[in-house]
Amino acid sequence: MKLRKIFGALLALGALEGCDIKGSCKQDAECPEQQFCHTEVKQCFSSRYSDLKILTLGENAVVGGAPIQIQARLELESGANPVYPPQLNLTVTPASGGTPTTVTLSRTAEGTYSAEWTPPPGEGTYTLQVAHPASWGPTRSVQVTVDRTAPALAVQVPEAQPATPKDGFSYADPMAGSAWVRDQTVTVLVESDSADIDPASPRVVVRGHNGDTDVTDLAVRQVTPCTKTYCGEVDVPLWRPGLEAFRGTFQIELAAKDRVGNERSATGSIPVTRWKWAFDGASGPILSTPAIGEKGTVYFGTSGTNGKVFALNPEGTPKWEAPLGPVSGSPTVGRAPDGTERIYVGAAPATSGGVLFSLNGNTGNTISQCPEAGRNLGWGPILSGTTLFDSTLGPGLPATETAMAFSHRSAVIILGPDVNRCGSLGSFGTMPGSSVLSRGLDVYYSSAYPPDPPFEQFMITALNFTLGTSSAKEGYSVPEPRAPVTSMAFAQTGTETYLLTAEGESSSNSGGIQAFDAERGNNATWNYPSSFSGVAPVRNLALGAGNVLFFGHEVATGSAPLTAIDLFATAPRLSVPNAGSFPGGPVLGAGGALYTASATGPAAGIGEVSAWGSNNLTLRWKLSDSVGRAQATPSLDCARQADGTPAAQSKGVLYVPALDGRLYALVVDSPGLDKNAPWPKYQRDARNTGNSGTPITNCP
The missing domain is CATH 2.60.40.2550 (Immunoglobulin-like)
Incomplete structure (x- = not known):
């Protein structure tokens, strides 16, 4: 304001007198070095610059050890020509004494200067002074504290x-x-x-x-x-x-x-x-594959003389147990008309021999059984899994859930709890752990005659259930496998459906896989290997995307290969030697994993559980120090929330049944079964229905 008043007075004085004033000028060169010629009043003034500001650091700022961009700006007095030096000088002086250091700030724009400054290695207070290069020019100083000590953590x-x-x-x-x-x-x-x-x-x-x-x-x-x-x-x-x-x-x-x-x-x-929990039912070995309910409940049976059926919650707590007697076949999860889960399982009560039960999934109470309580029809223990299909007793009647299983001697057992259906068919026996499959109203099962070794004849039968009656499937010629069949699966190629069989006989050391026309039966359309002689039994198989089969062999001692082969190929695509001994089958998990449980291991009573890459059979991990030997195929489920709904994590739980009577729950990297696999495990789906139309899993 003062400078403006002076300017005003000078203008007025010049107008009145019409003459030059002492100190007047027309350009900067006519003024002393430290002064400038005002562009309006033509008078020399000092100084050209009204201020020098440090833009990036305030007074008493604290800085670390990282380089800092120092910026400064020269501001002109009103009326001064914009004349800026090419650089400014930065001097850094320790407060504790010592030699100052200098840095040059280069001009980056009209009146603006910048340079990178790295704080000195020593901590303490420093004075930073930015100065015009001329001795008469403006300066500006700030106090800065350098802190190089990282925080405690x-x-x-x-x-x-x-x-x-x-x-x-x-x-x-x-x-x-x-x-x-x-x-x-x-x-x-x-x-x-x-x-x-x-x-x-x-x-x-x-x-x-x-x-x-x-x-x-x-x-x-x-x-x-x-x-x-x-x-x-x-x-x-x-x-x-x-x-x-x-x-x-x-x-x-x-x-x-x-x-x-x-x-x-x-x-x-x-x-x-990966160990989640282990459960000891204290009632004998587990010889069959657990079934998984809609909310992740795990159902399985034990085979001791005091055998039981157990229902366990996935987090590792008991739900119920039913003392039904020895259980050899795998349970299956169905559904009652009111939506309640219904569990089908074969057991051998002391007074009744082989019985197929239907149980309430919430309580374990018996809904119905075939044959009825107290009757022993000489069927022997039920050795197979159970397949579920819907059938009707007559025209216009609603379809009802029907279960079918196979006993050791002379009986295919049928149970329809909603219509009090109970009956048996046939006079052949079956192998422990064998499959019973369904496709629409067609049911397939394998049998052997006589039911005990040495076997003389093997066959695969297909029945059709229509309007309450069963008959041989029309146009189907009963094929004769090369050896007893324990596991089967359906494969689709174009419009053709094939029944795949895992076969083997320990006494003659023969085994392999065959494919039969599922509609017409007849002789096998494919065998692998071409000769079963000298090949350890194949007890189970899984079928992955692209119709790639995965299987191992059962051996009494040592280890056998794990093989992947394309359907109808003459040679494997992959084979891993010494992978284990597999009475049960592999399990195809989501995310490209294959899981196996072996009946042999590194020490007495110790088995092995392994995870493999399904695309290359590369071993991912193996547990061989704390799990029992396995006789049956594991089951696989996704991770569950407290209410049983699938969790949002990309993990799952593998349930491994063992001969030591324990069920092992192991966390794996597959959120359930592989939905892209036509037949990812024994009895196909998490519920063990053996039905080609049942969803593989309810996991995401």
Whole structure:
């Protein structure tokens, strides 16, 4: 304001006198060096610059050790010509004494200057002065504190606390009792005693085991109350990092900065296991494949003289048990008209011999049985799985759920609990663990005569159930397999449907796979290998996408190959030697995994459970130190929420039945069965229906 008043007075004076004033000018060159010629009043004034500002640092700023961009600006007095030097000088002087350092700020625009400054290595207070290169030019100084100390940081991983064994369940991995389970989420605590930590800076990486897939998108949230200056938490879903092993360790790496950018890292370890739980029914070996209900309930039977049928909740608690006697065949999950799950299972009560039961899935109470209670028709134990299909007793009558299974001697048993149907057909026996399949109203089963070795004749029968009666399938010629059949599957190629059979006879050391026309029967259209002689029995198979078959062999000692072969091919696409001994079959899981359970292992009573890549049969992991030997095919389900609905995690649970009477629940990397596989396991689907029309699974 003062300068404007002077300008005004000078203008008026010049107008009155009409003459030059002392100190007047027409250009800057006519003024002393430190002055400028005002463009309007033509008078020399000092100084040309009204201010010099440091733009990027305030007084008493705190900076870290990272380079800083220093910016400054020269501002002109009103009326001054825009004359700027090519550079400004920055001098940094330690408050504690010492030699100053200088940095040149280069002009980046009219009046604006910039340079990168790296704070000195020593901590402390420094004076930063920016100055015009001429001695008469303006200067500006600020006090800056250099802080190179990173904030304190600690990672606290809580120790896993497995539940106390109860009701036949054990939850701790016997070889890694304090490990977290792969399907759990562990909350890791982040702590700091530093007052200047930036609460938005913590970031975390969870390293997969042995270089497997990392997780980098987890967020740390600040929490209160807090016993430290800063507390944060991060939830680590243990199913996400890579784990190509049964047990492993995830490394959690945390980094955080203070408010000036100093960074510190801290690490922690999370031991992880796939062991979820084991259940001991204390009632004999488990000889059959468990069935999975709609909400993940696991149904299975034990084969001791006090054999029982069990229903277990997926989290590892009992639901019910039914003391029905020895169970040899696999249970099947059906559905009552009111939507309640209905469990079909064959047992051998002491007073009745072989009986096919239907049980209430909620309570385990018997709904009906065939034959009725107290009758022993000499059928012997029911050795096969059970197939389910809908049939009707007459024109206009509603279709009702019908179950069919095969006993050891002289009976194919039919049970229709909603219409009090109970009956038997045939006089042949079957092999333990054999399949009974259905396709529409056609039912297929394999049989042997006599029912005990040495066998003389084998056959595959197809029956049609129409209007309450059964008859031989029209146009179907009963084929004769080369050896007893324990497992079957349907395959589709174009418009043709084939029945695939897994065959083998231990006494003659012969085994292999055949394919028969499912509509017409007749002789086999394909055999693998061409000769079964000298080949260990094939007891089970799985059929994947593209009609690729997977199977192993059962051997009394040692290990046999695991094979993948294209349907109708003459040579395998892949074969892994010494993979195990497999009375049960492989299981195809979602995500390209194949699971097997072996009847032999590294020590007495110890079996092996393995995960393979289904596209290349590469071994992903193996458990061979704490699981019993398996006689039957495992079952596979997705992870479940508390209410039984599928969880949103990309993991599942493999249920392995063992000869030691335990059912093992292992967390695997497949969220249920492979829906793209035509026949991913024994009896095809999670419910064990053996029906080609049943959904594979209710998992996502």
